[in-house]
Amino acid sequence: MKKTSLILVLMTLTSCYFSTNESGGKIIDNFYLIGWDERDWQIVYSLNNKIYEPEKIIIQHDVFAVGHEKDFIIAKQHPCANTSPHLVDFDSLKPNIKITNYYIIKIMQGENNYQLHKYKNEKDFIKGRMNLGVPENLEYKFYDEKLE
Template identity: 50%
Template sequence: MKKLTILLFCFCLTTCYFGQNESYEEIVKNFYLAKWDENTWISYTKDDNNFFDTEKIIIGHNVFAVGYNKDFIVGKKHPCANKDAHFMDYDSLKPNRAITNYFIIDTRNDNFKRHIFNNENDFDNWKNRLGISKNLTYIKI
């Protein structure tokens, strides 16, 4: 019985391994989708191991759709339901799915520009102004 208890305990430790639910993938030009459990951020880093550093995150949690080409990253995110000031408090990252925010990241220069919109009309107008195709495909996250 003691061996079974130890075995179950060891199994629980391996299934709850901290960091196991972290992942990342490069979008384009040192911009990354950084994922932790069910939340996704966009970070920018030239270091290969700083994807989750709060100073590297340029679009906060709850990103759910991203499209890109060689010059721009566009996407959608839900704002956080928690209105208190926080950035990486993992217990309070619940999205408000009734609201969608939109963003454009201009990657044409080393000093990227980030544009964030509260409505789709303004987002579409900026996409048109920047020459971003209306047919840019989104990857659902």
């Protein structure tokens, strides 16, 4: 009886830790879009499906648009308004919607083979798309209108 009670209490106390509020899914290959409480979206790269480990994050919160095809992932992100280092203080995760960062991830063959390109404005992003050969018709498939 004591063991059963202890297990029940421990499960209750750790329910948030064991993925109850985590969401996300595969973008393509080893790239995933993850979030907590269906917000604070991030892009991670993981070869072993351990996608909720901080060291796997390649684009921090708040990603609000993602598109992909076999060779490229494109994304838009508002950086966090809290500029001090933080990972799990969810109360401090507030996007600075005055700033939009643009990303292109070039997917290459082999393990850990991708290039991450970051652009501070849409004009440079469009130039980057042309220079890297990102198809013009590649559109965003995920779009969080609350963050736009």
